[in-house]
Amino acid sequence: MSGSGSQESAFSALRGQLQEAAASFAGGPDALEGILLGMVDDVDRAVREPLEIFPVCHHSPASALAMARRLREKQPKVVYLELCEDMAPLLTELRNCRLPVAVQAFAGDVDGFPAEWAPLSVVAPITEASAEYQAIAYALDTPGVELVLVDRSSDHVFQWDSRGGRTPQDADGDAGAPADGAPEAEAPLHGEAVGVGIGDLRPRFAELEEHLLRHGRVRHWSEWWHQYVEVPLGDGDHDVYRQVMFLIGSLFRRLAPGDVDRVRVDEDRERYMWTRMREHLAATGTDPEDCLYVCGAFHAASRVEEFGVHGADTFEISPRTATTWQYGLIPSSHAAIEAQFGLAAGSVSIASTEWTKSLERTRVQPYRLAGQAGARKSAARKVRGARAAVPPQEPPSPDRLSGFLRRPPVPDALDEAELLGWSVDIVRAARRNGYLASTADAIAVFETSILLAGMRDRAKPTPYDFQDAAVTCIEKDRVPGRRDVRRLVEIMMGGDRIGQVGYEALPPLARDVYDRLAPLGLKLQQRGVQRALLDMASRPELRACSDVLWMLRRLMPHGAARPIMGERRLGERSVQESWDLALGTHQRALIELGYEGVSLEQVLEQRLRREAYDPRATTATVLAAVEDATLYLGSRRLADELGTHALKVLAAERSVDGAPEVLRRVRALLAYHRTSEPVLPPWIESFVRTGYAHYCTLLPTAFRDEDATVGQVAAMLGFLFSMEGLALSLGCDRTQLELAVAQSHPDEPSRTALLWAAQVQLGTLSRAELRTRCDELLDNPLVVPSYPRYLSGFVHALEPVPGLADVVVEAVSNAFGRLPDAVLLPWLPLLITTLRSGAADLAPLLIREAGRIFPGRLEALDAWVPPWRMPQQADPFAARRAEPVPGRRGAALLPAHPVTCDAVAGLLGCTEGWPEPGAPAPSGAALLSAHPAACDAVARLLGCEGGWTAAAGVSPSGAALAVRHPETARALESLLTSA
Template sequence: MSTRQESTSFAALRGQLQEAAAAFAGGPDALEGILLGLVDDVDRAVREPLEIFPVCHHSPASATAMARRLREKQPKVVYLELCEDMAPLLTELRNCRLPVAVQAFAGDVDGFPVEWAPLSVVAPITEASAEYQAIAYALDTPGVELVLVDRSSDHVFQWDSRGERAREAAPEGTAPAEGTDPGAGLHGEAVGVEIGDLRPRFAELEEHLLRHGKVRHWSEWWHQYVEVPLGDGTADHDTYRQVMFLIGSLFRRLAPGDGGRVRVDEDRERYMWTRMREHLSATGADPADCLYVCGAFHAASRVPEFGVDGADTFSISPRTATTWQYGLIPSSNGAIEAQFGLAAGSVSIASTEWAKSLRRTGVRPYRLAGQAGAKKPATKKTAATKSLSGRTGTAVGPPSPSPSPSPSSTGDHLSGFLHRAPVLDGLDEAELLGWSVDIVRAARRGGYLASTADAIAVFETSILLAGMRDRAKPTPYDFQDAAVTCIEKDRVPGRRDVRRLVEIMMGGDRIGQVGYESLPPLARDVHDRLEPLGLKLQQRGVQRALLDMVSRPELEACSDVLWMLRRLMPHGAARPIMGERRLGERSIQESWDLAIGTHQRALIELGYEGVSIEQVLEQRLRRDAYGPRATTATVLAAVEDATLYLRSRRLADELGTHALKVLATERSVDGAPEVLRRVRALLAYYRTSEPVLPAWIESFVKTGYAHYCTLLPTAFRDEDATVGQVAAMLGFLFSMESLALSLGCDRAQLELAVAQSHPEEPSKTALLWAAQVQLGTLSRAELRARCDELLDNPLVVPAYPRYLSGFVQALEPVPGLADVVVEAVSNAFGRLPDAVLLPWLPLLITTLRSGAAELAPLLVREAGRIFPGRLAPLDAWVPPWRAPAAPLPASRAEAAVHVPRGAALLPEYPAACEAVAGLLGCVGEWAPSEAPAPSGAVLLAAHPAACDAVADLLGCDGGWPALRTSASDGAALTARHPHTAKTLEALLSGR
């Protein structure tokens, strides 16, 4: 037999709805089915033996009704719609200042897509919520069991098959974007568990309700048409339940047919009823002694598993292998509004209404014993309350429960509520007048030119707006609109507009705090180690810490902690004002701006990753270094951080060895500038602090030398490789050359790489010329000649700034070319006509700024050294590159006349000759002094290796033959190397 046939409690209401459907639709149709279905849902929920208590998310009316019902019924088991794996955390709420959020966090996923990580689920809890009333009652009342029955955090993502972790419903028109408010980002990207979400999912229905209700957004509609009628104290418990059942059924039946969303909702209901039946079967509890607290949307459920007598057909899937961490994080009114799409200020207004409702109804709320930050409501003692303990907190002993009707025997309270005319709440002029005065005072502090006349205007406009919207009493939303209209003129003079000032005045964005006892071990360890600073780290806001490590050496440990927090936590949590930490440098005094209390959530989430910040930092460094997108620069940065913050030679050597492997696999030069900078810094540090270089960095230099030599020709031709990246490669090769050669590298590899490079871009061409000068294959005179040719060619002049950009970039690998670059720029300004120079000048400036801004100071210093410092000597000044060669001093000229020729000089100074030959690596025996002086040809033949070395130093052409002639064949040797013989003879004779 159907429920409609069984129950006669709502027969009158069904008849009225049938008549209304026939009148509106002209006969039975879908409208009648919907209306009668609403009554069936209400009847089914009311008749359930296990009492269902429907609530709305952060609703003062729900919280008041919950506190009243708990004191009347005194249930022994409370089933709560909350993730079942969060139960152990609820006892820690007493150490916190609400609002806070219960969080489940997973950094490493196993069974979910990797791109989803990290996973985070939060359930925010405020004092003005029915959920908190149920939690406080269950935890502080002996013999009461609290059972969480909603899906686990793991199932939240198991059922999220499409990866839609954001809430599907669009935020209301006035809801702030995430992060616009200081507390709006406290939940980050976490998935919010909607406890008692009650909002139309049918867009047209919501638009219809807002338009006919003469309100701007859903929060205002709910406050006006649900909160006020149910929270004024005139609606009893049964009326409250039936109204909430009706609203939940209406929104459920008019929801769009979104298969994914509907399936998740129904699976949640099956899950919860399955868990409740399991608990009842395991404990033998009487359903009459139980209370099921859930959202009104889920209370009017039609799944087969509904009720204690429902079908046991739902199988709960096992959890994945993902390891979940649990903790409490601070929340705020703004964070709740932003995450759940509520209007800005609605949660703050709800808190204000909650306090007013307690004063008006005299209901004593439940609070956890020792709850931090809890305020006792200023309730007036009446004759009915004088016999009680007088406290507004949790009662010492449970009062004797008053008899309450069984849920199955309750009648139709819904018809009387719907037919009853709304109780008009009279205008509270004192309250509205106080609001008007307070907002003007706040506006004047915010920079507005508000006066008493504005307070009067706000007062009268609030009443006018309420009358236009068919309200006898202005709501906080009416008052907010009136304040914006009367005070905010054309601009906002301060940081906050009037709408925000009203929100603050109504209660503000209250931000919660997690107590020290409820923090994870890592967070408590941080607080303990920073205790010598003498600061209140739990306090929100910025605090200044001064560290003098000379007078107080124990503060060095605090400094280490602060530098690691700066590395791990968001910007602003620990910001150094004075002092720095670099490789090989330690500050003796430091100054910090600390906002650890403001960023408490980030500190708590660090505790999910390890038990100490050193462990977390090491894990993150390894994760960065061994990640799939790690580059050589990334690994070297991890090596530097391991040395700076952890002082771990073991970890630095391990990561440095891994950098070798990453470098060998790279085929691009994108990270060359960063690699060069970090390798230079690490080399300088190890050379000054270690007796020998670590083996990994020697291998890195050797491998990098060969690696960049191989990539150099390709990088010069590659259009994607910038001139700065190629310059960084050359900088690595030239600056590390001496170390690389000492480790066994061959310089010929670099010479071949430069010789095989044929760039087409002007800037890279100039860079190649600079490299050739450094290698000695191109002289400075030839480089100057090429620059002059560029200026003489009118087809090349427009591209000359790009050549200059290449020359400036060449100062990285070849800093000795600074004078040549200054000369090239000066020649351009001196030789080009204004018609060419003026259009060309902006291109030069933008090119240098975009491509070589960091090298410009070196160029400026060189120009300052060359050019005169004052204007007066400028007219007579001659550039150094145009000055004639200085004549040979007379003393040197006279001395050169008496210097004997090379053939006679070498035998006269055999020791000097042998010393030079030894320095050059030559092997040979000098002829006895009594022997006749050999000629130049014979001398050269006797020391062929010395001849080769001197010829190479002097830049002479020709090479020594592979198969050398006999030492006595001087004529053949001189004939083979005429230039070498003449140059050596001229050098030794002083000519």
């Protein structure tokens, strides 16, 4: 390479021209002159650098074509690539994939970053029509060539972002702005990952971009770049390409707004890359002449002191954090790249088509990785043998920029055959999608494309001109199908090509999933939905596949594994199942599972623990984790551990927000363990005891809490009443519940009705009293407007007290029967909306009870009398119990015959005598217990054998007593018989 003096002289003419232009435009030297001359200085500095800099724009066919040409000419021994340095080990796996794919760095657990940022993800999409892929393919398939990634690591991407104080999604300057019209449906292929690409060449100065689009007569930036950069540079030589890209990068850099954080990140990246390259050169002793530095044109026009092989070594690279990063390849797509990097919809597909056309036109042999899906084997052989045929390296080129800028654009000749083919193809595609297109429309599209190109000062219509013409001539006023004409043009130009990661490049977990699902006999790596039928009765080996599918349904996004027939609940297993599987479509999600563990069981256990031990986890969340551990893993150990943790979470809760979910899950777990195990797990017994005491404590507060809903309070009562039997058997005290209900004093009507239901359940309020209160509510004109809320409370009360269903039906029926239409109709909508929103799951119980009470036939309705209005039937046994029974005169016999009574008492050993007047008479039970011998004697006298004193030897003769006192015996027999 020649000295700097020749380069300075080479660009002196350009400097003079720009000075004259600045003076004529601005009327004298000013900031414009500084900007224009500074751009020339940037180009001069980059061209004179001993280590050749190759500026590129990401996903640009012109850059890829120039890269392929330069690699064959120069044959560098070391290729420095602007890509995260920690992604290097994955690049060899690209040969096992079908492009486009993205290299991903993923961190689920962060250490050194804010916890709310997790998970962290950085992706670098790669397409075949990109300069980075050409450099990677050349370096990996050419013996003796070393590929060195020199950009900041994935860890530093977020380190520097934290210093800037922005969110992770805005961390990288390469992420770009949202795409104009980019479809959001495909963006999840990259998700919320930070995008890293080589060469973000979009103006950061909004006014500049608007000026370029307006004067270029184009709609968006992708069209401007295609028209004014891609097409002119497509056939340009290496020197012209480099100097033009340097100039564009310098222009956009000098006209960027003063975003301090973004400028700092850009300059730190440049310092980082040049520091890494100098370290490698010093360690290996490589000659800079044998190296090639591939970076974005924006970073090529750098002004940092560390720029160049002779730059300052003043930048210190900070150590990485303790965050553990996982690496892998994920599928990408043209739409995902457009959405992430702010490109127009269809621009990457059009670029892919332009890349294919440029290869055919220029006969340039591109580089492809050996074994790459879709690559030709002959191409790899030509790549390896290309070194011997390379001409010697030319000396640095002089100023080619002046001539390029002064040269008027050469209009492309109209390719009528190509445009005619486009017109015919779009009409054919439109007819297949429901449009009434004809040959006349094809002619109209052809002519309109030429007309639009002429209006925009270009002789050859671009794909964007053709797209506008097709929309104008075919779409008319409506879209009959799922796709509009603009989308049909994008598909025709190449479509949204979606990549695929090969089996060998998948992480161990993904390969394990495919292996375990192999008995299904499906091609699960293909995109689209496939139906899987599992008959476990005839093929027991499919039970293992069913377990895998249920875990995938729990772990992966909706649609990856969707059950059509069959279910899995606690204690239930389906004999036959049917599934819709789309694992190929959701391959990225499956790959990211591999970052978390080596098997589905391990990942599921980790996630359940993370959900249960999350600081924001509620009792319902932990119980859900317990249920999933039992349902999907069958792990008693994990279920017991999480269940014990649920006790701690429940004891720490001070609200009742999760009471309905807690009640539902505890009931399900109780029912499962009662039917499947001989005894309940200890944690469930402890949970019932703790929950009983906990909800009794919170009940009075919940009745008055405005934030607690009536459904939540009803769920608390449901837990207390439904678990009462088990809780009392485990040592709980029912008095605690009674006191809690007694201390509850709600003000809101629905909660008041709920409290009445609880009192009925506890026995402190009778059902008759409850009916009376409901009647009083209907009789009070001031309460009638709020009567629907009382009914809502009664309906919610069916959760803790389902036996009140008949009372609720009676309350609703009385309202409809007694209230006039003028009162009933205004609050009827409120009643319906209240019941529908707050008690939809309890309505079936109410409906069943109404169906039991009301007549089943319409003609029986007129003669039907509600049960609560039927007259009370007399008790047939009441009169009989009130009639005096002859001979029942025991109380009168004793005072009427005092001598006889004394004789019997003396005979029986009763010596206490008659009680004083007014003293209470001793009860029969007390007399019997006080004189067991006398009781036994009377029993024997009356023929009742046995007794409690036979063992003591007390056995007076009943026959002798009857002979000596016949009247007394008859009187006692009559007295005791009547009693």
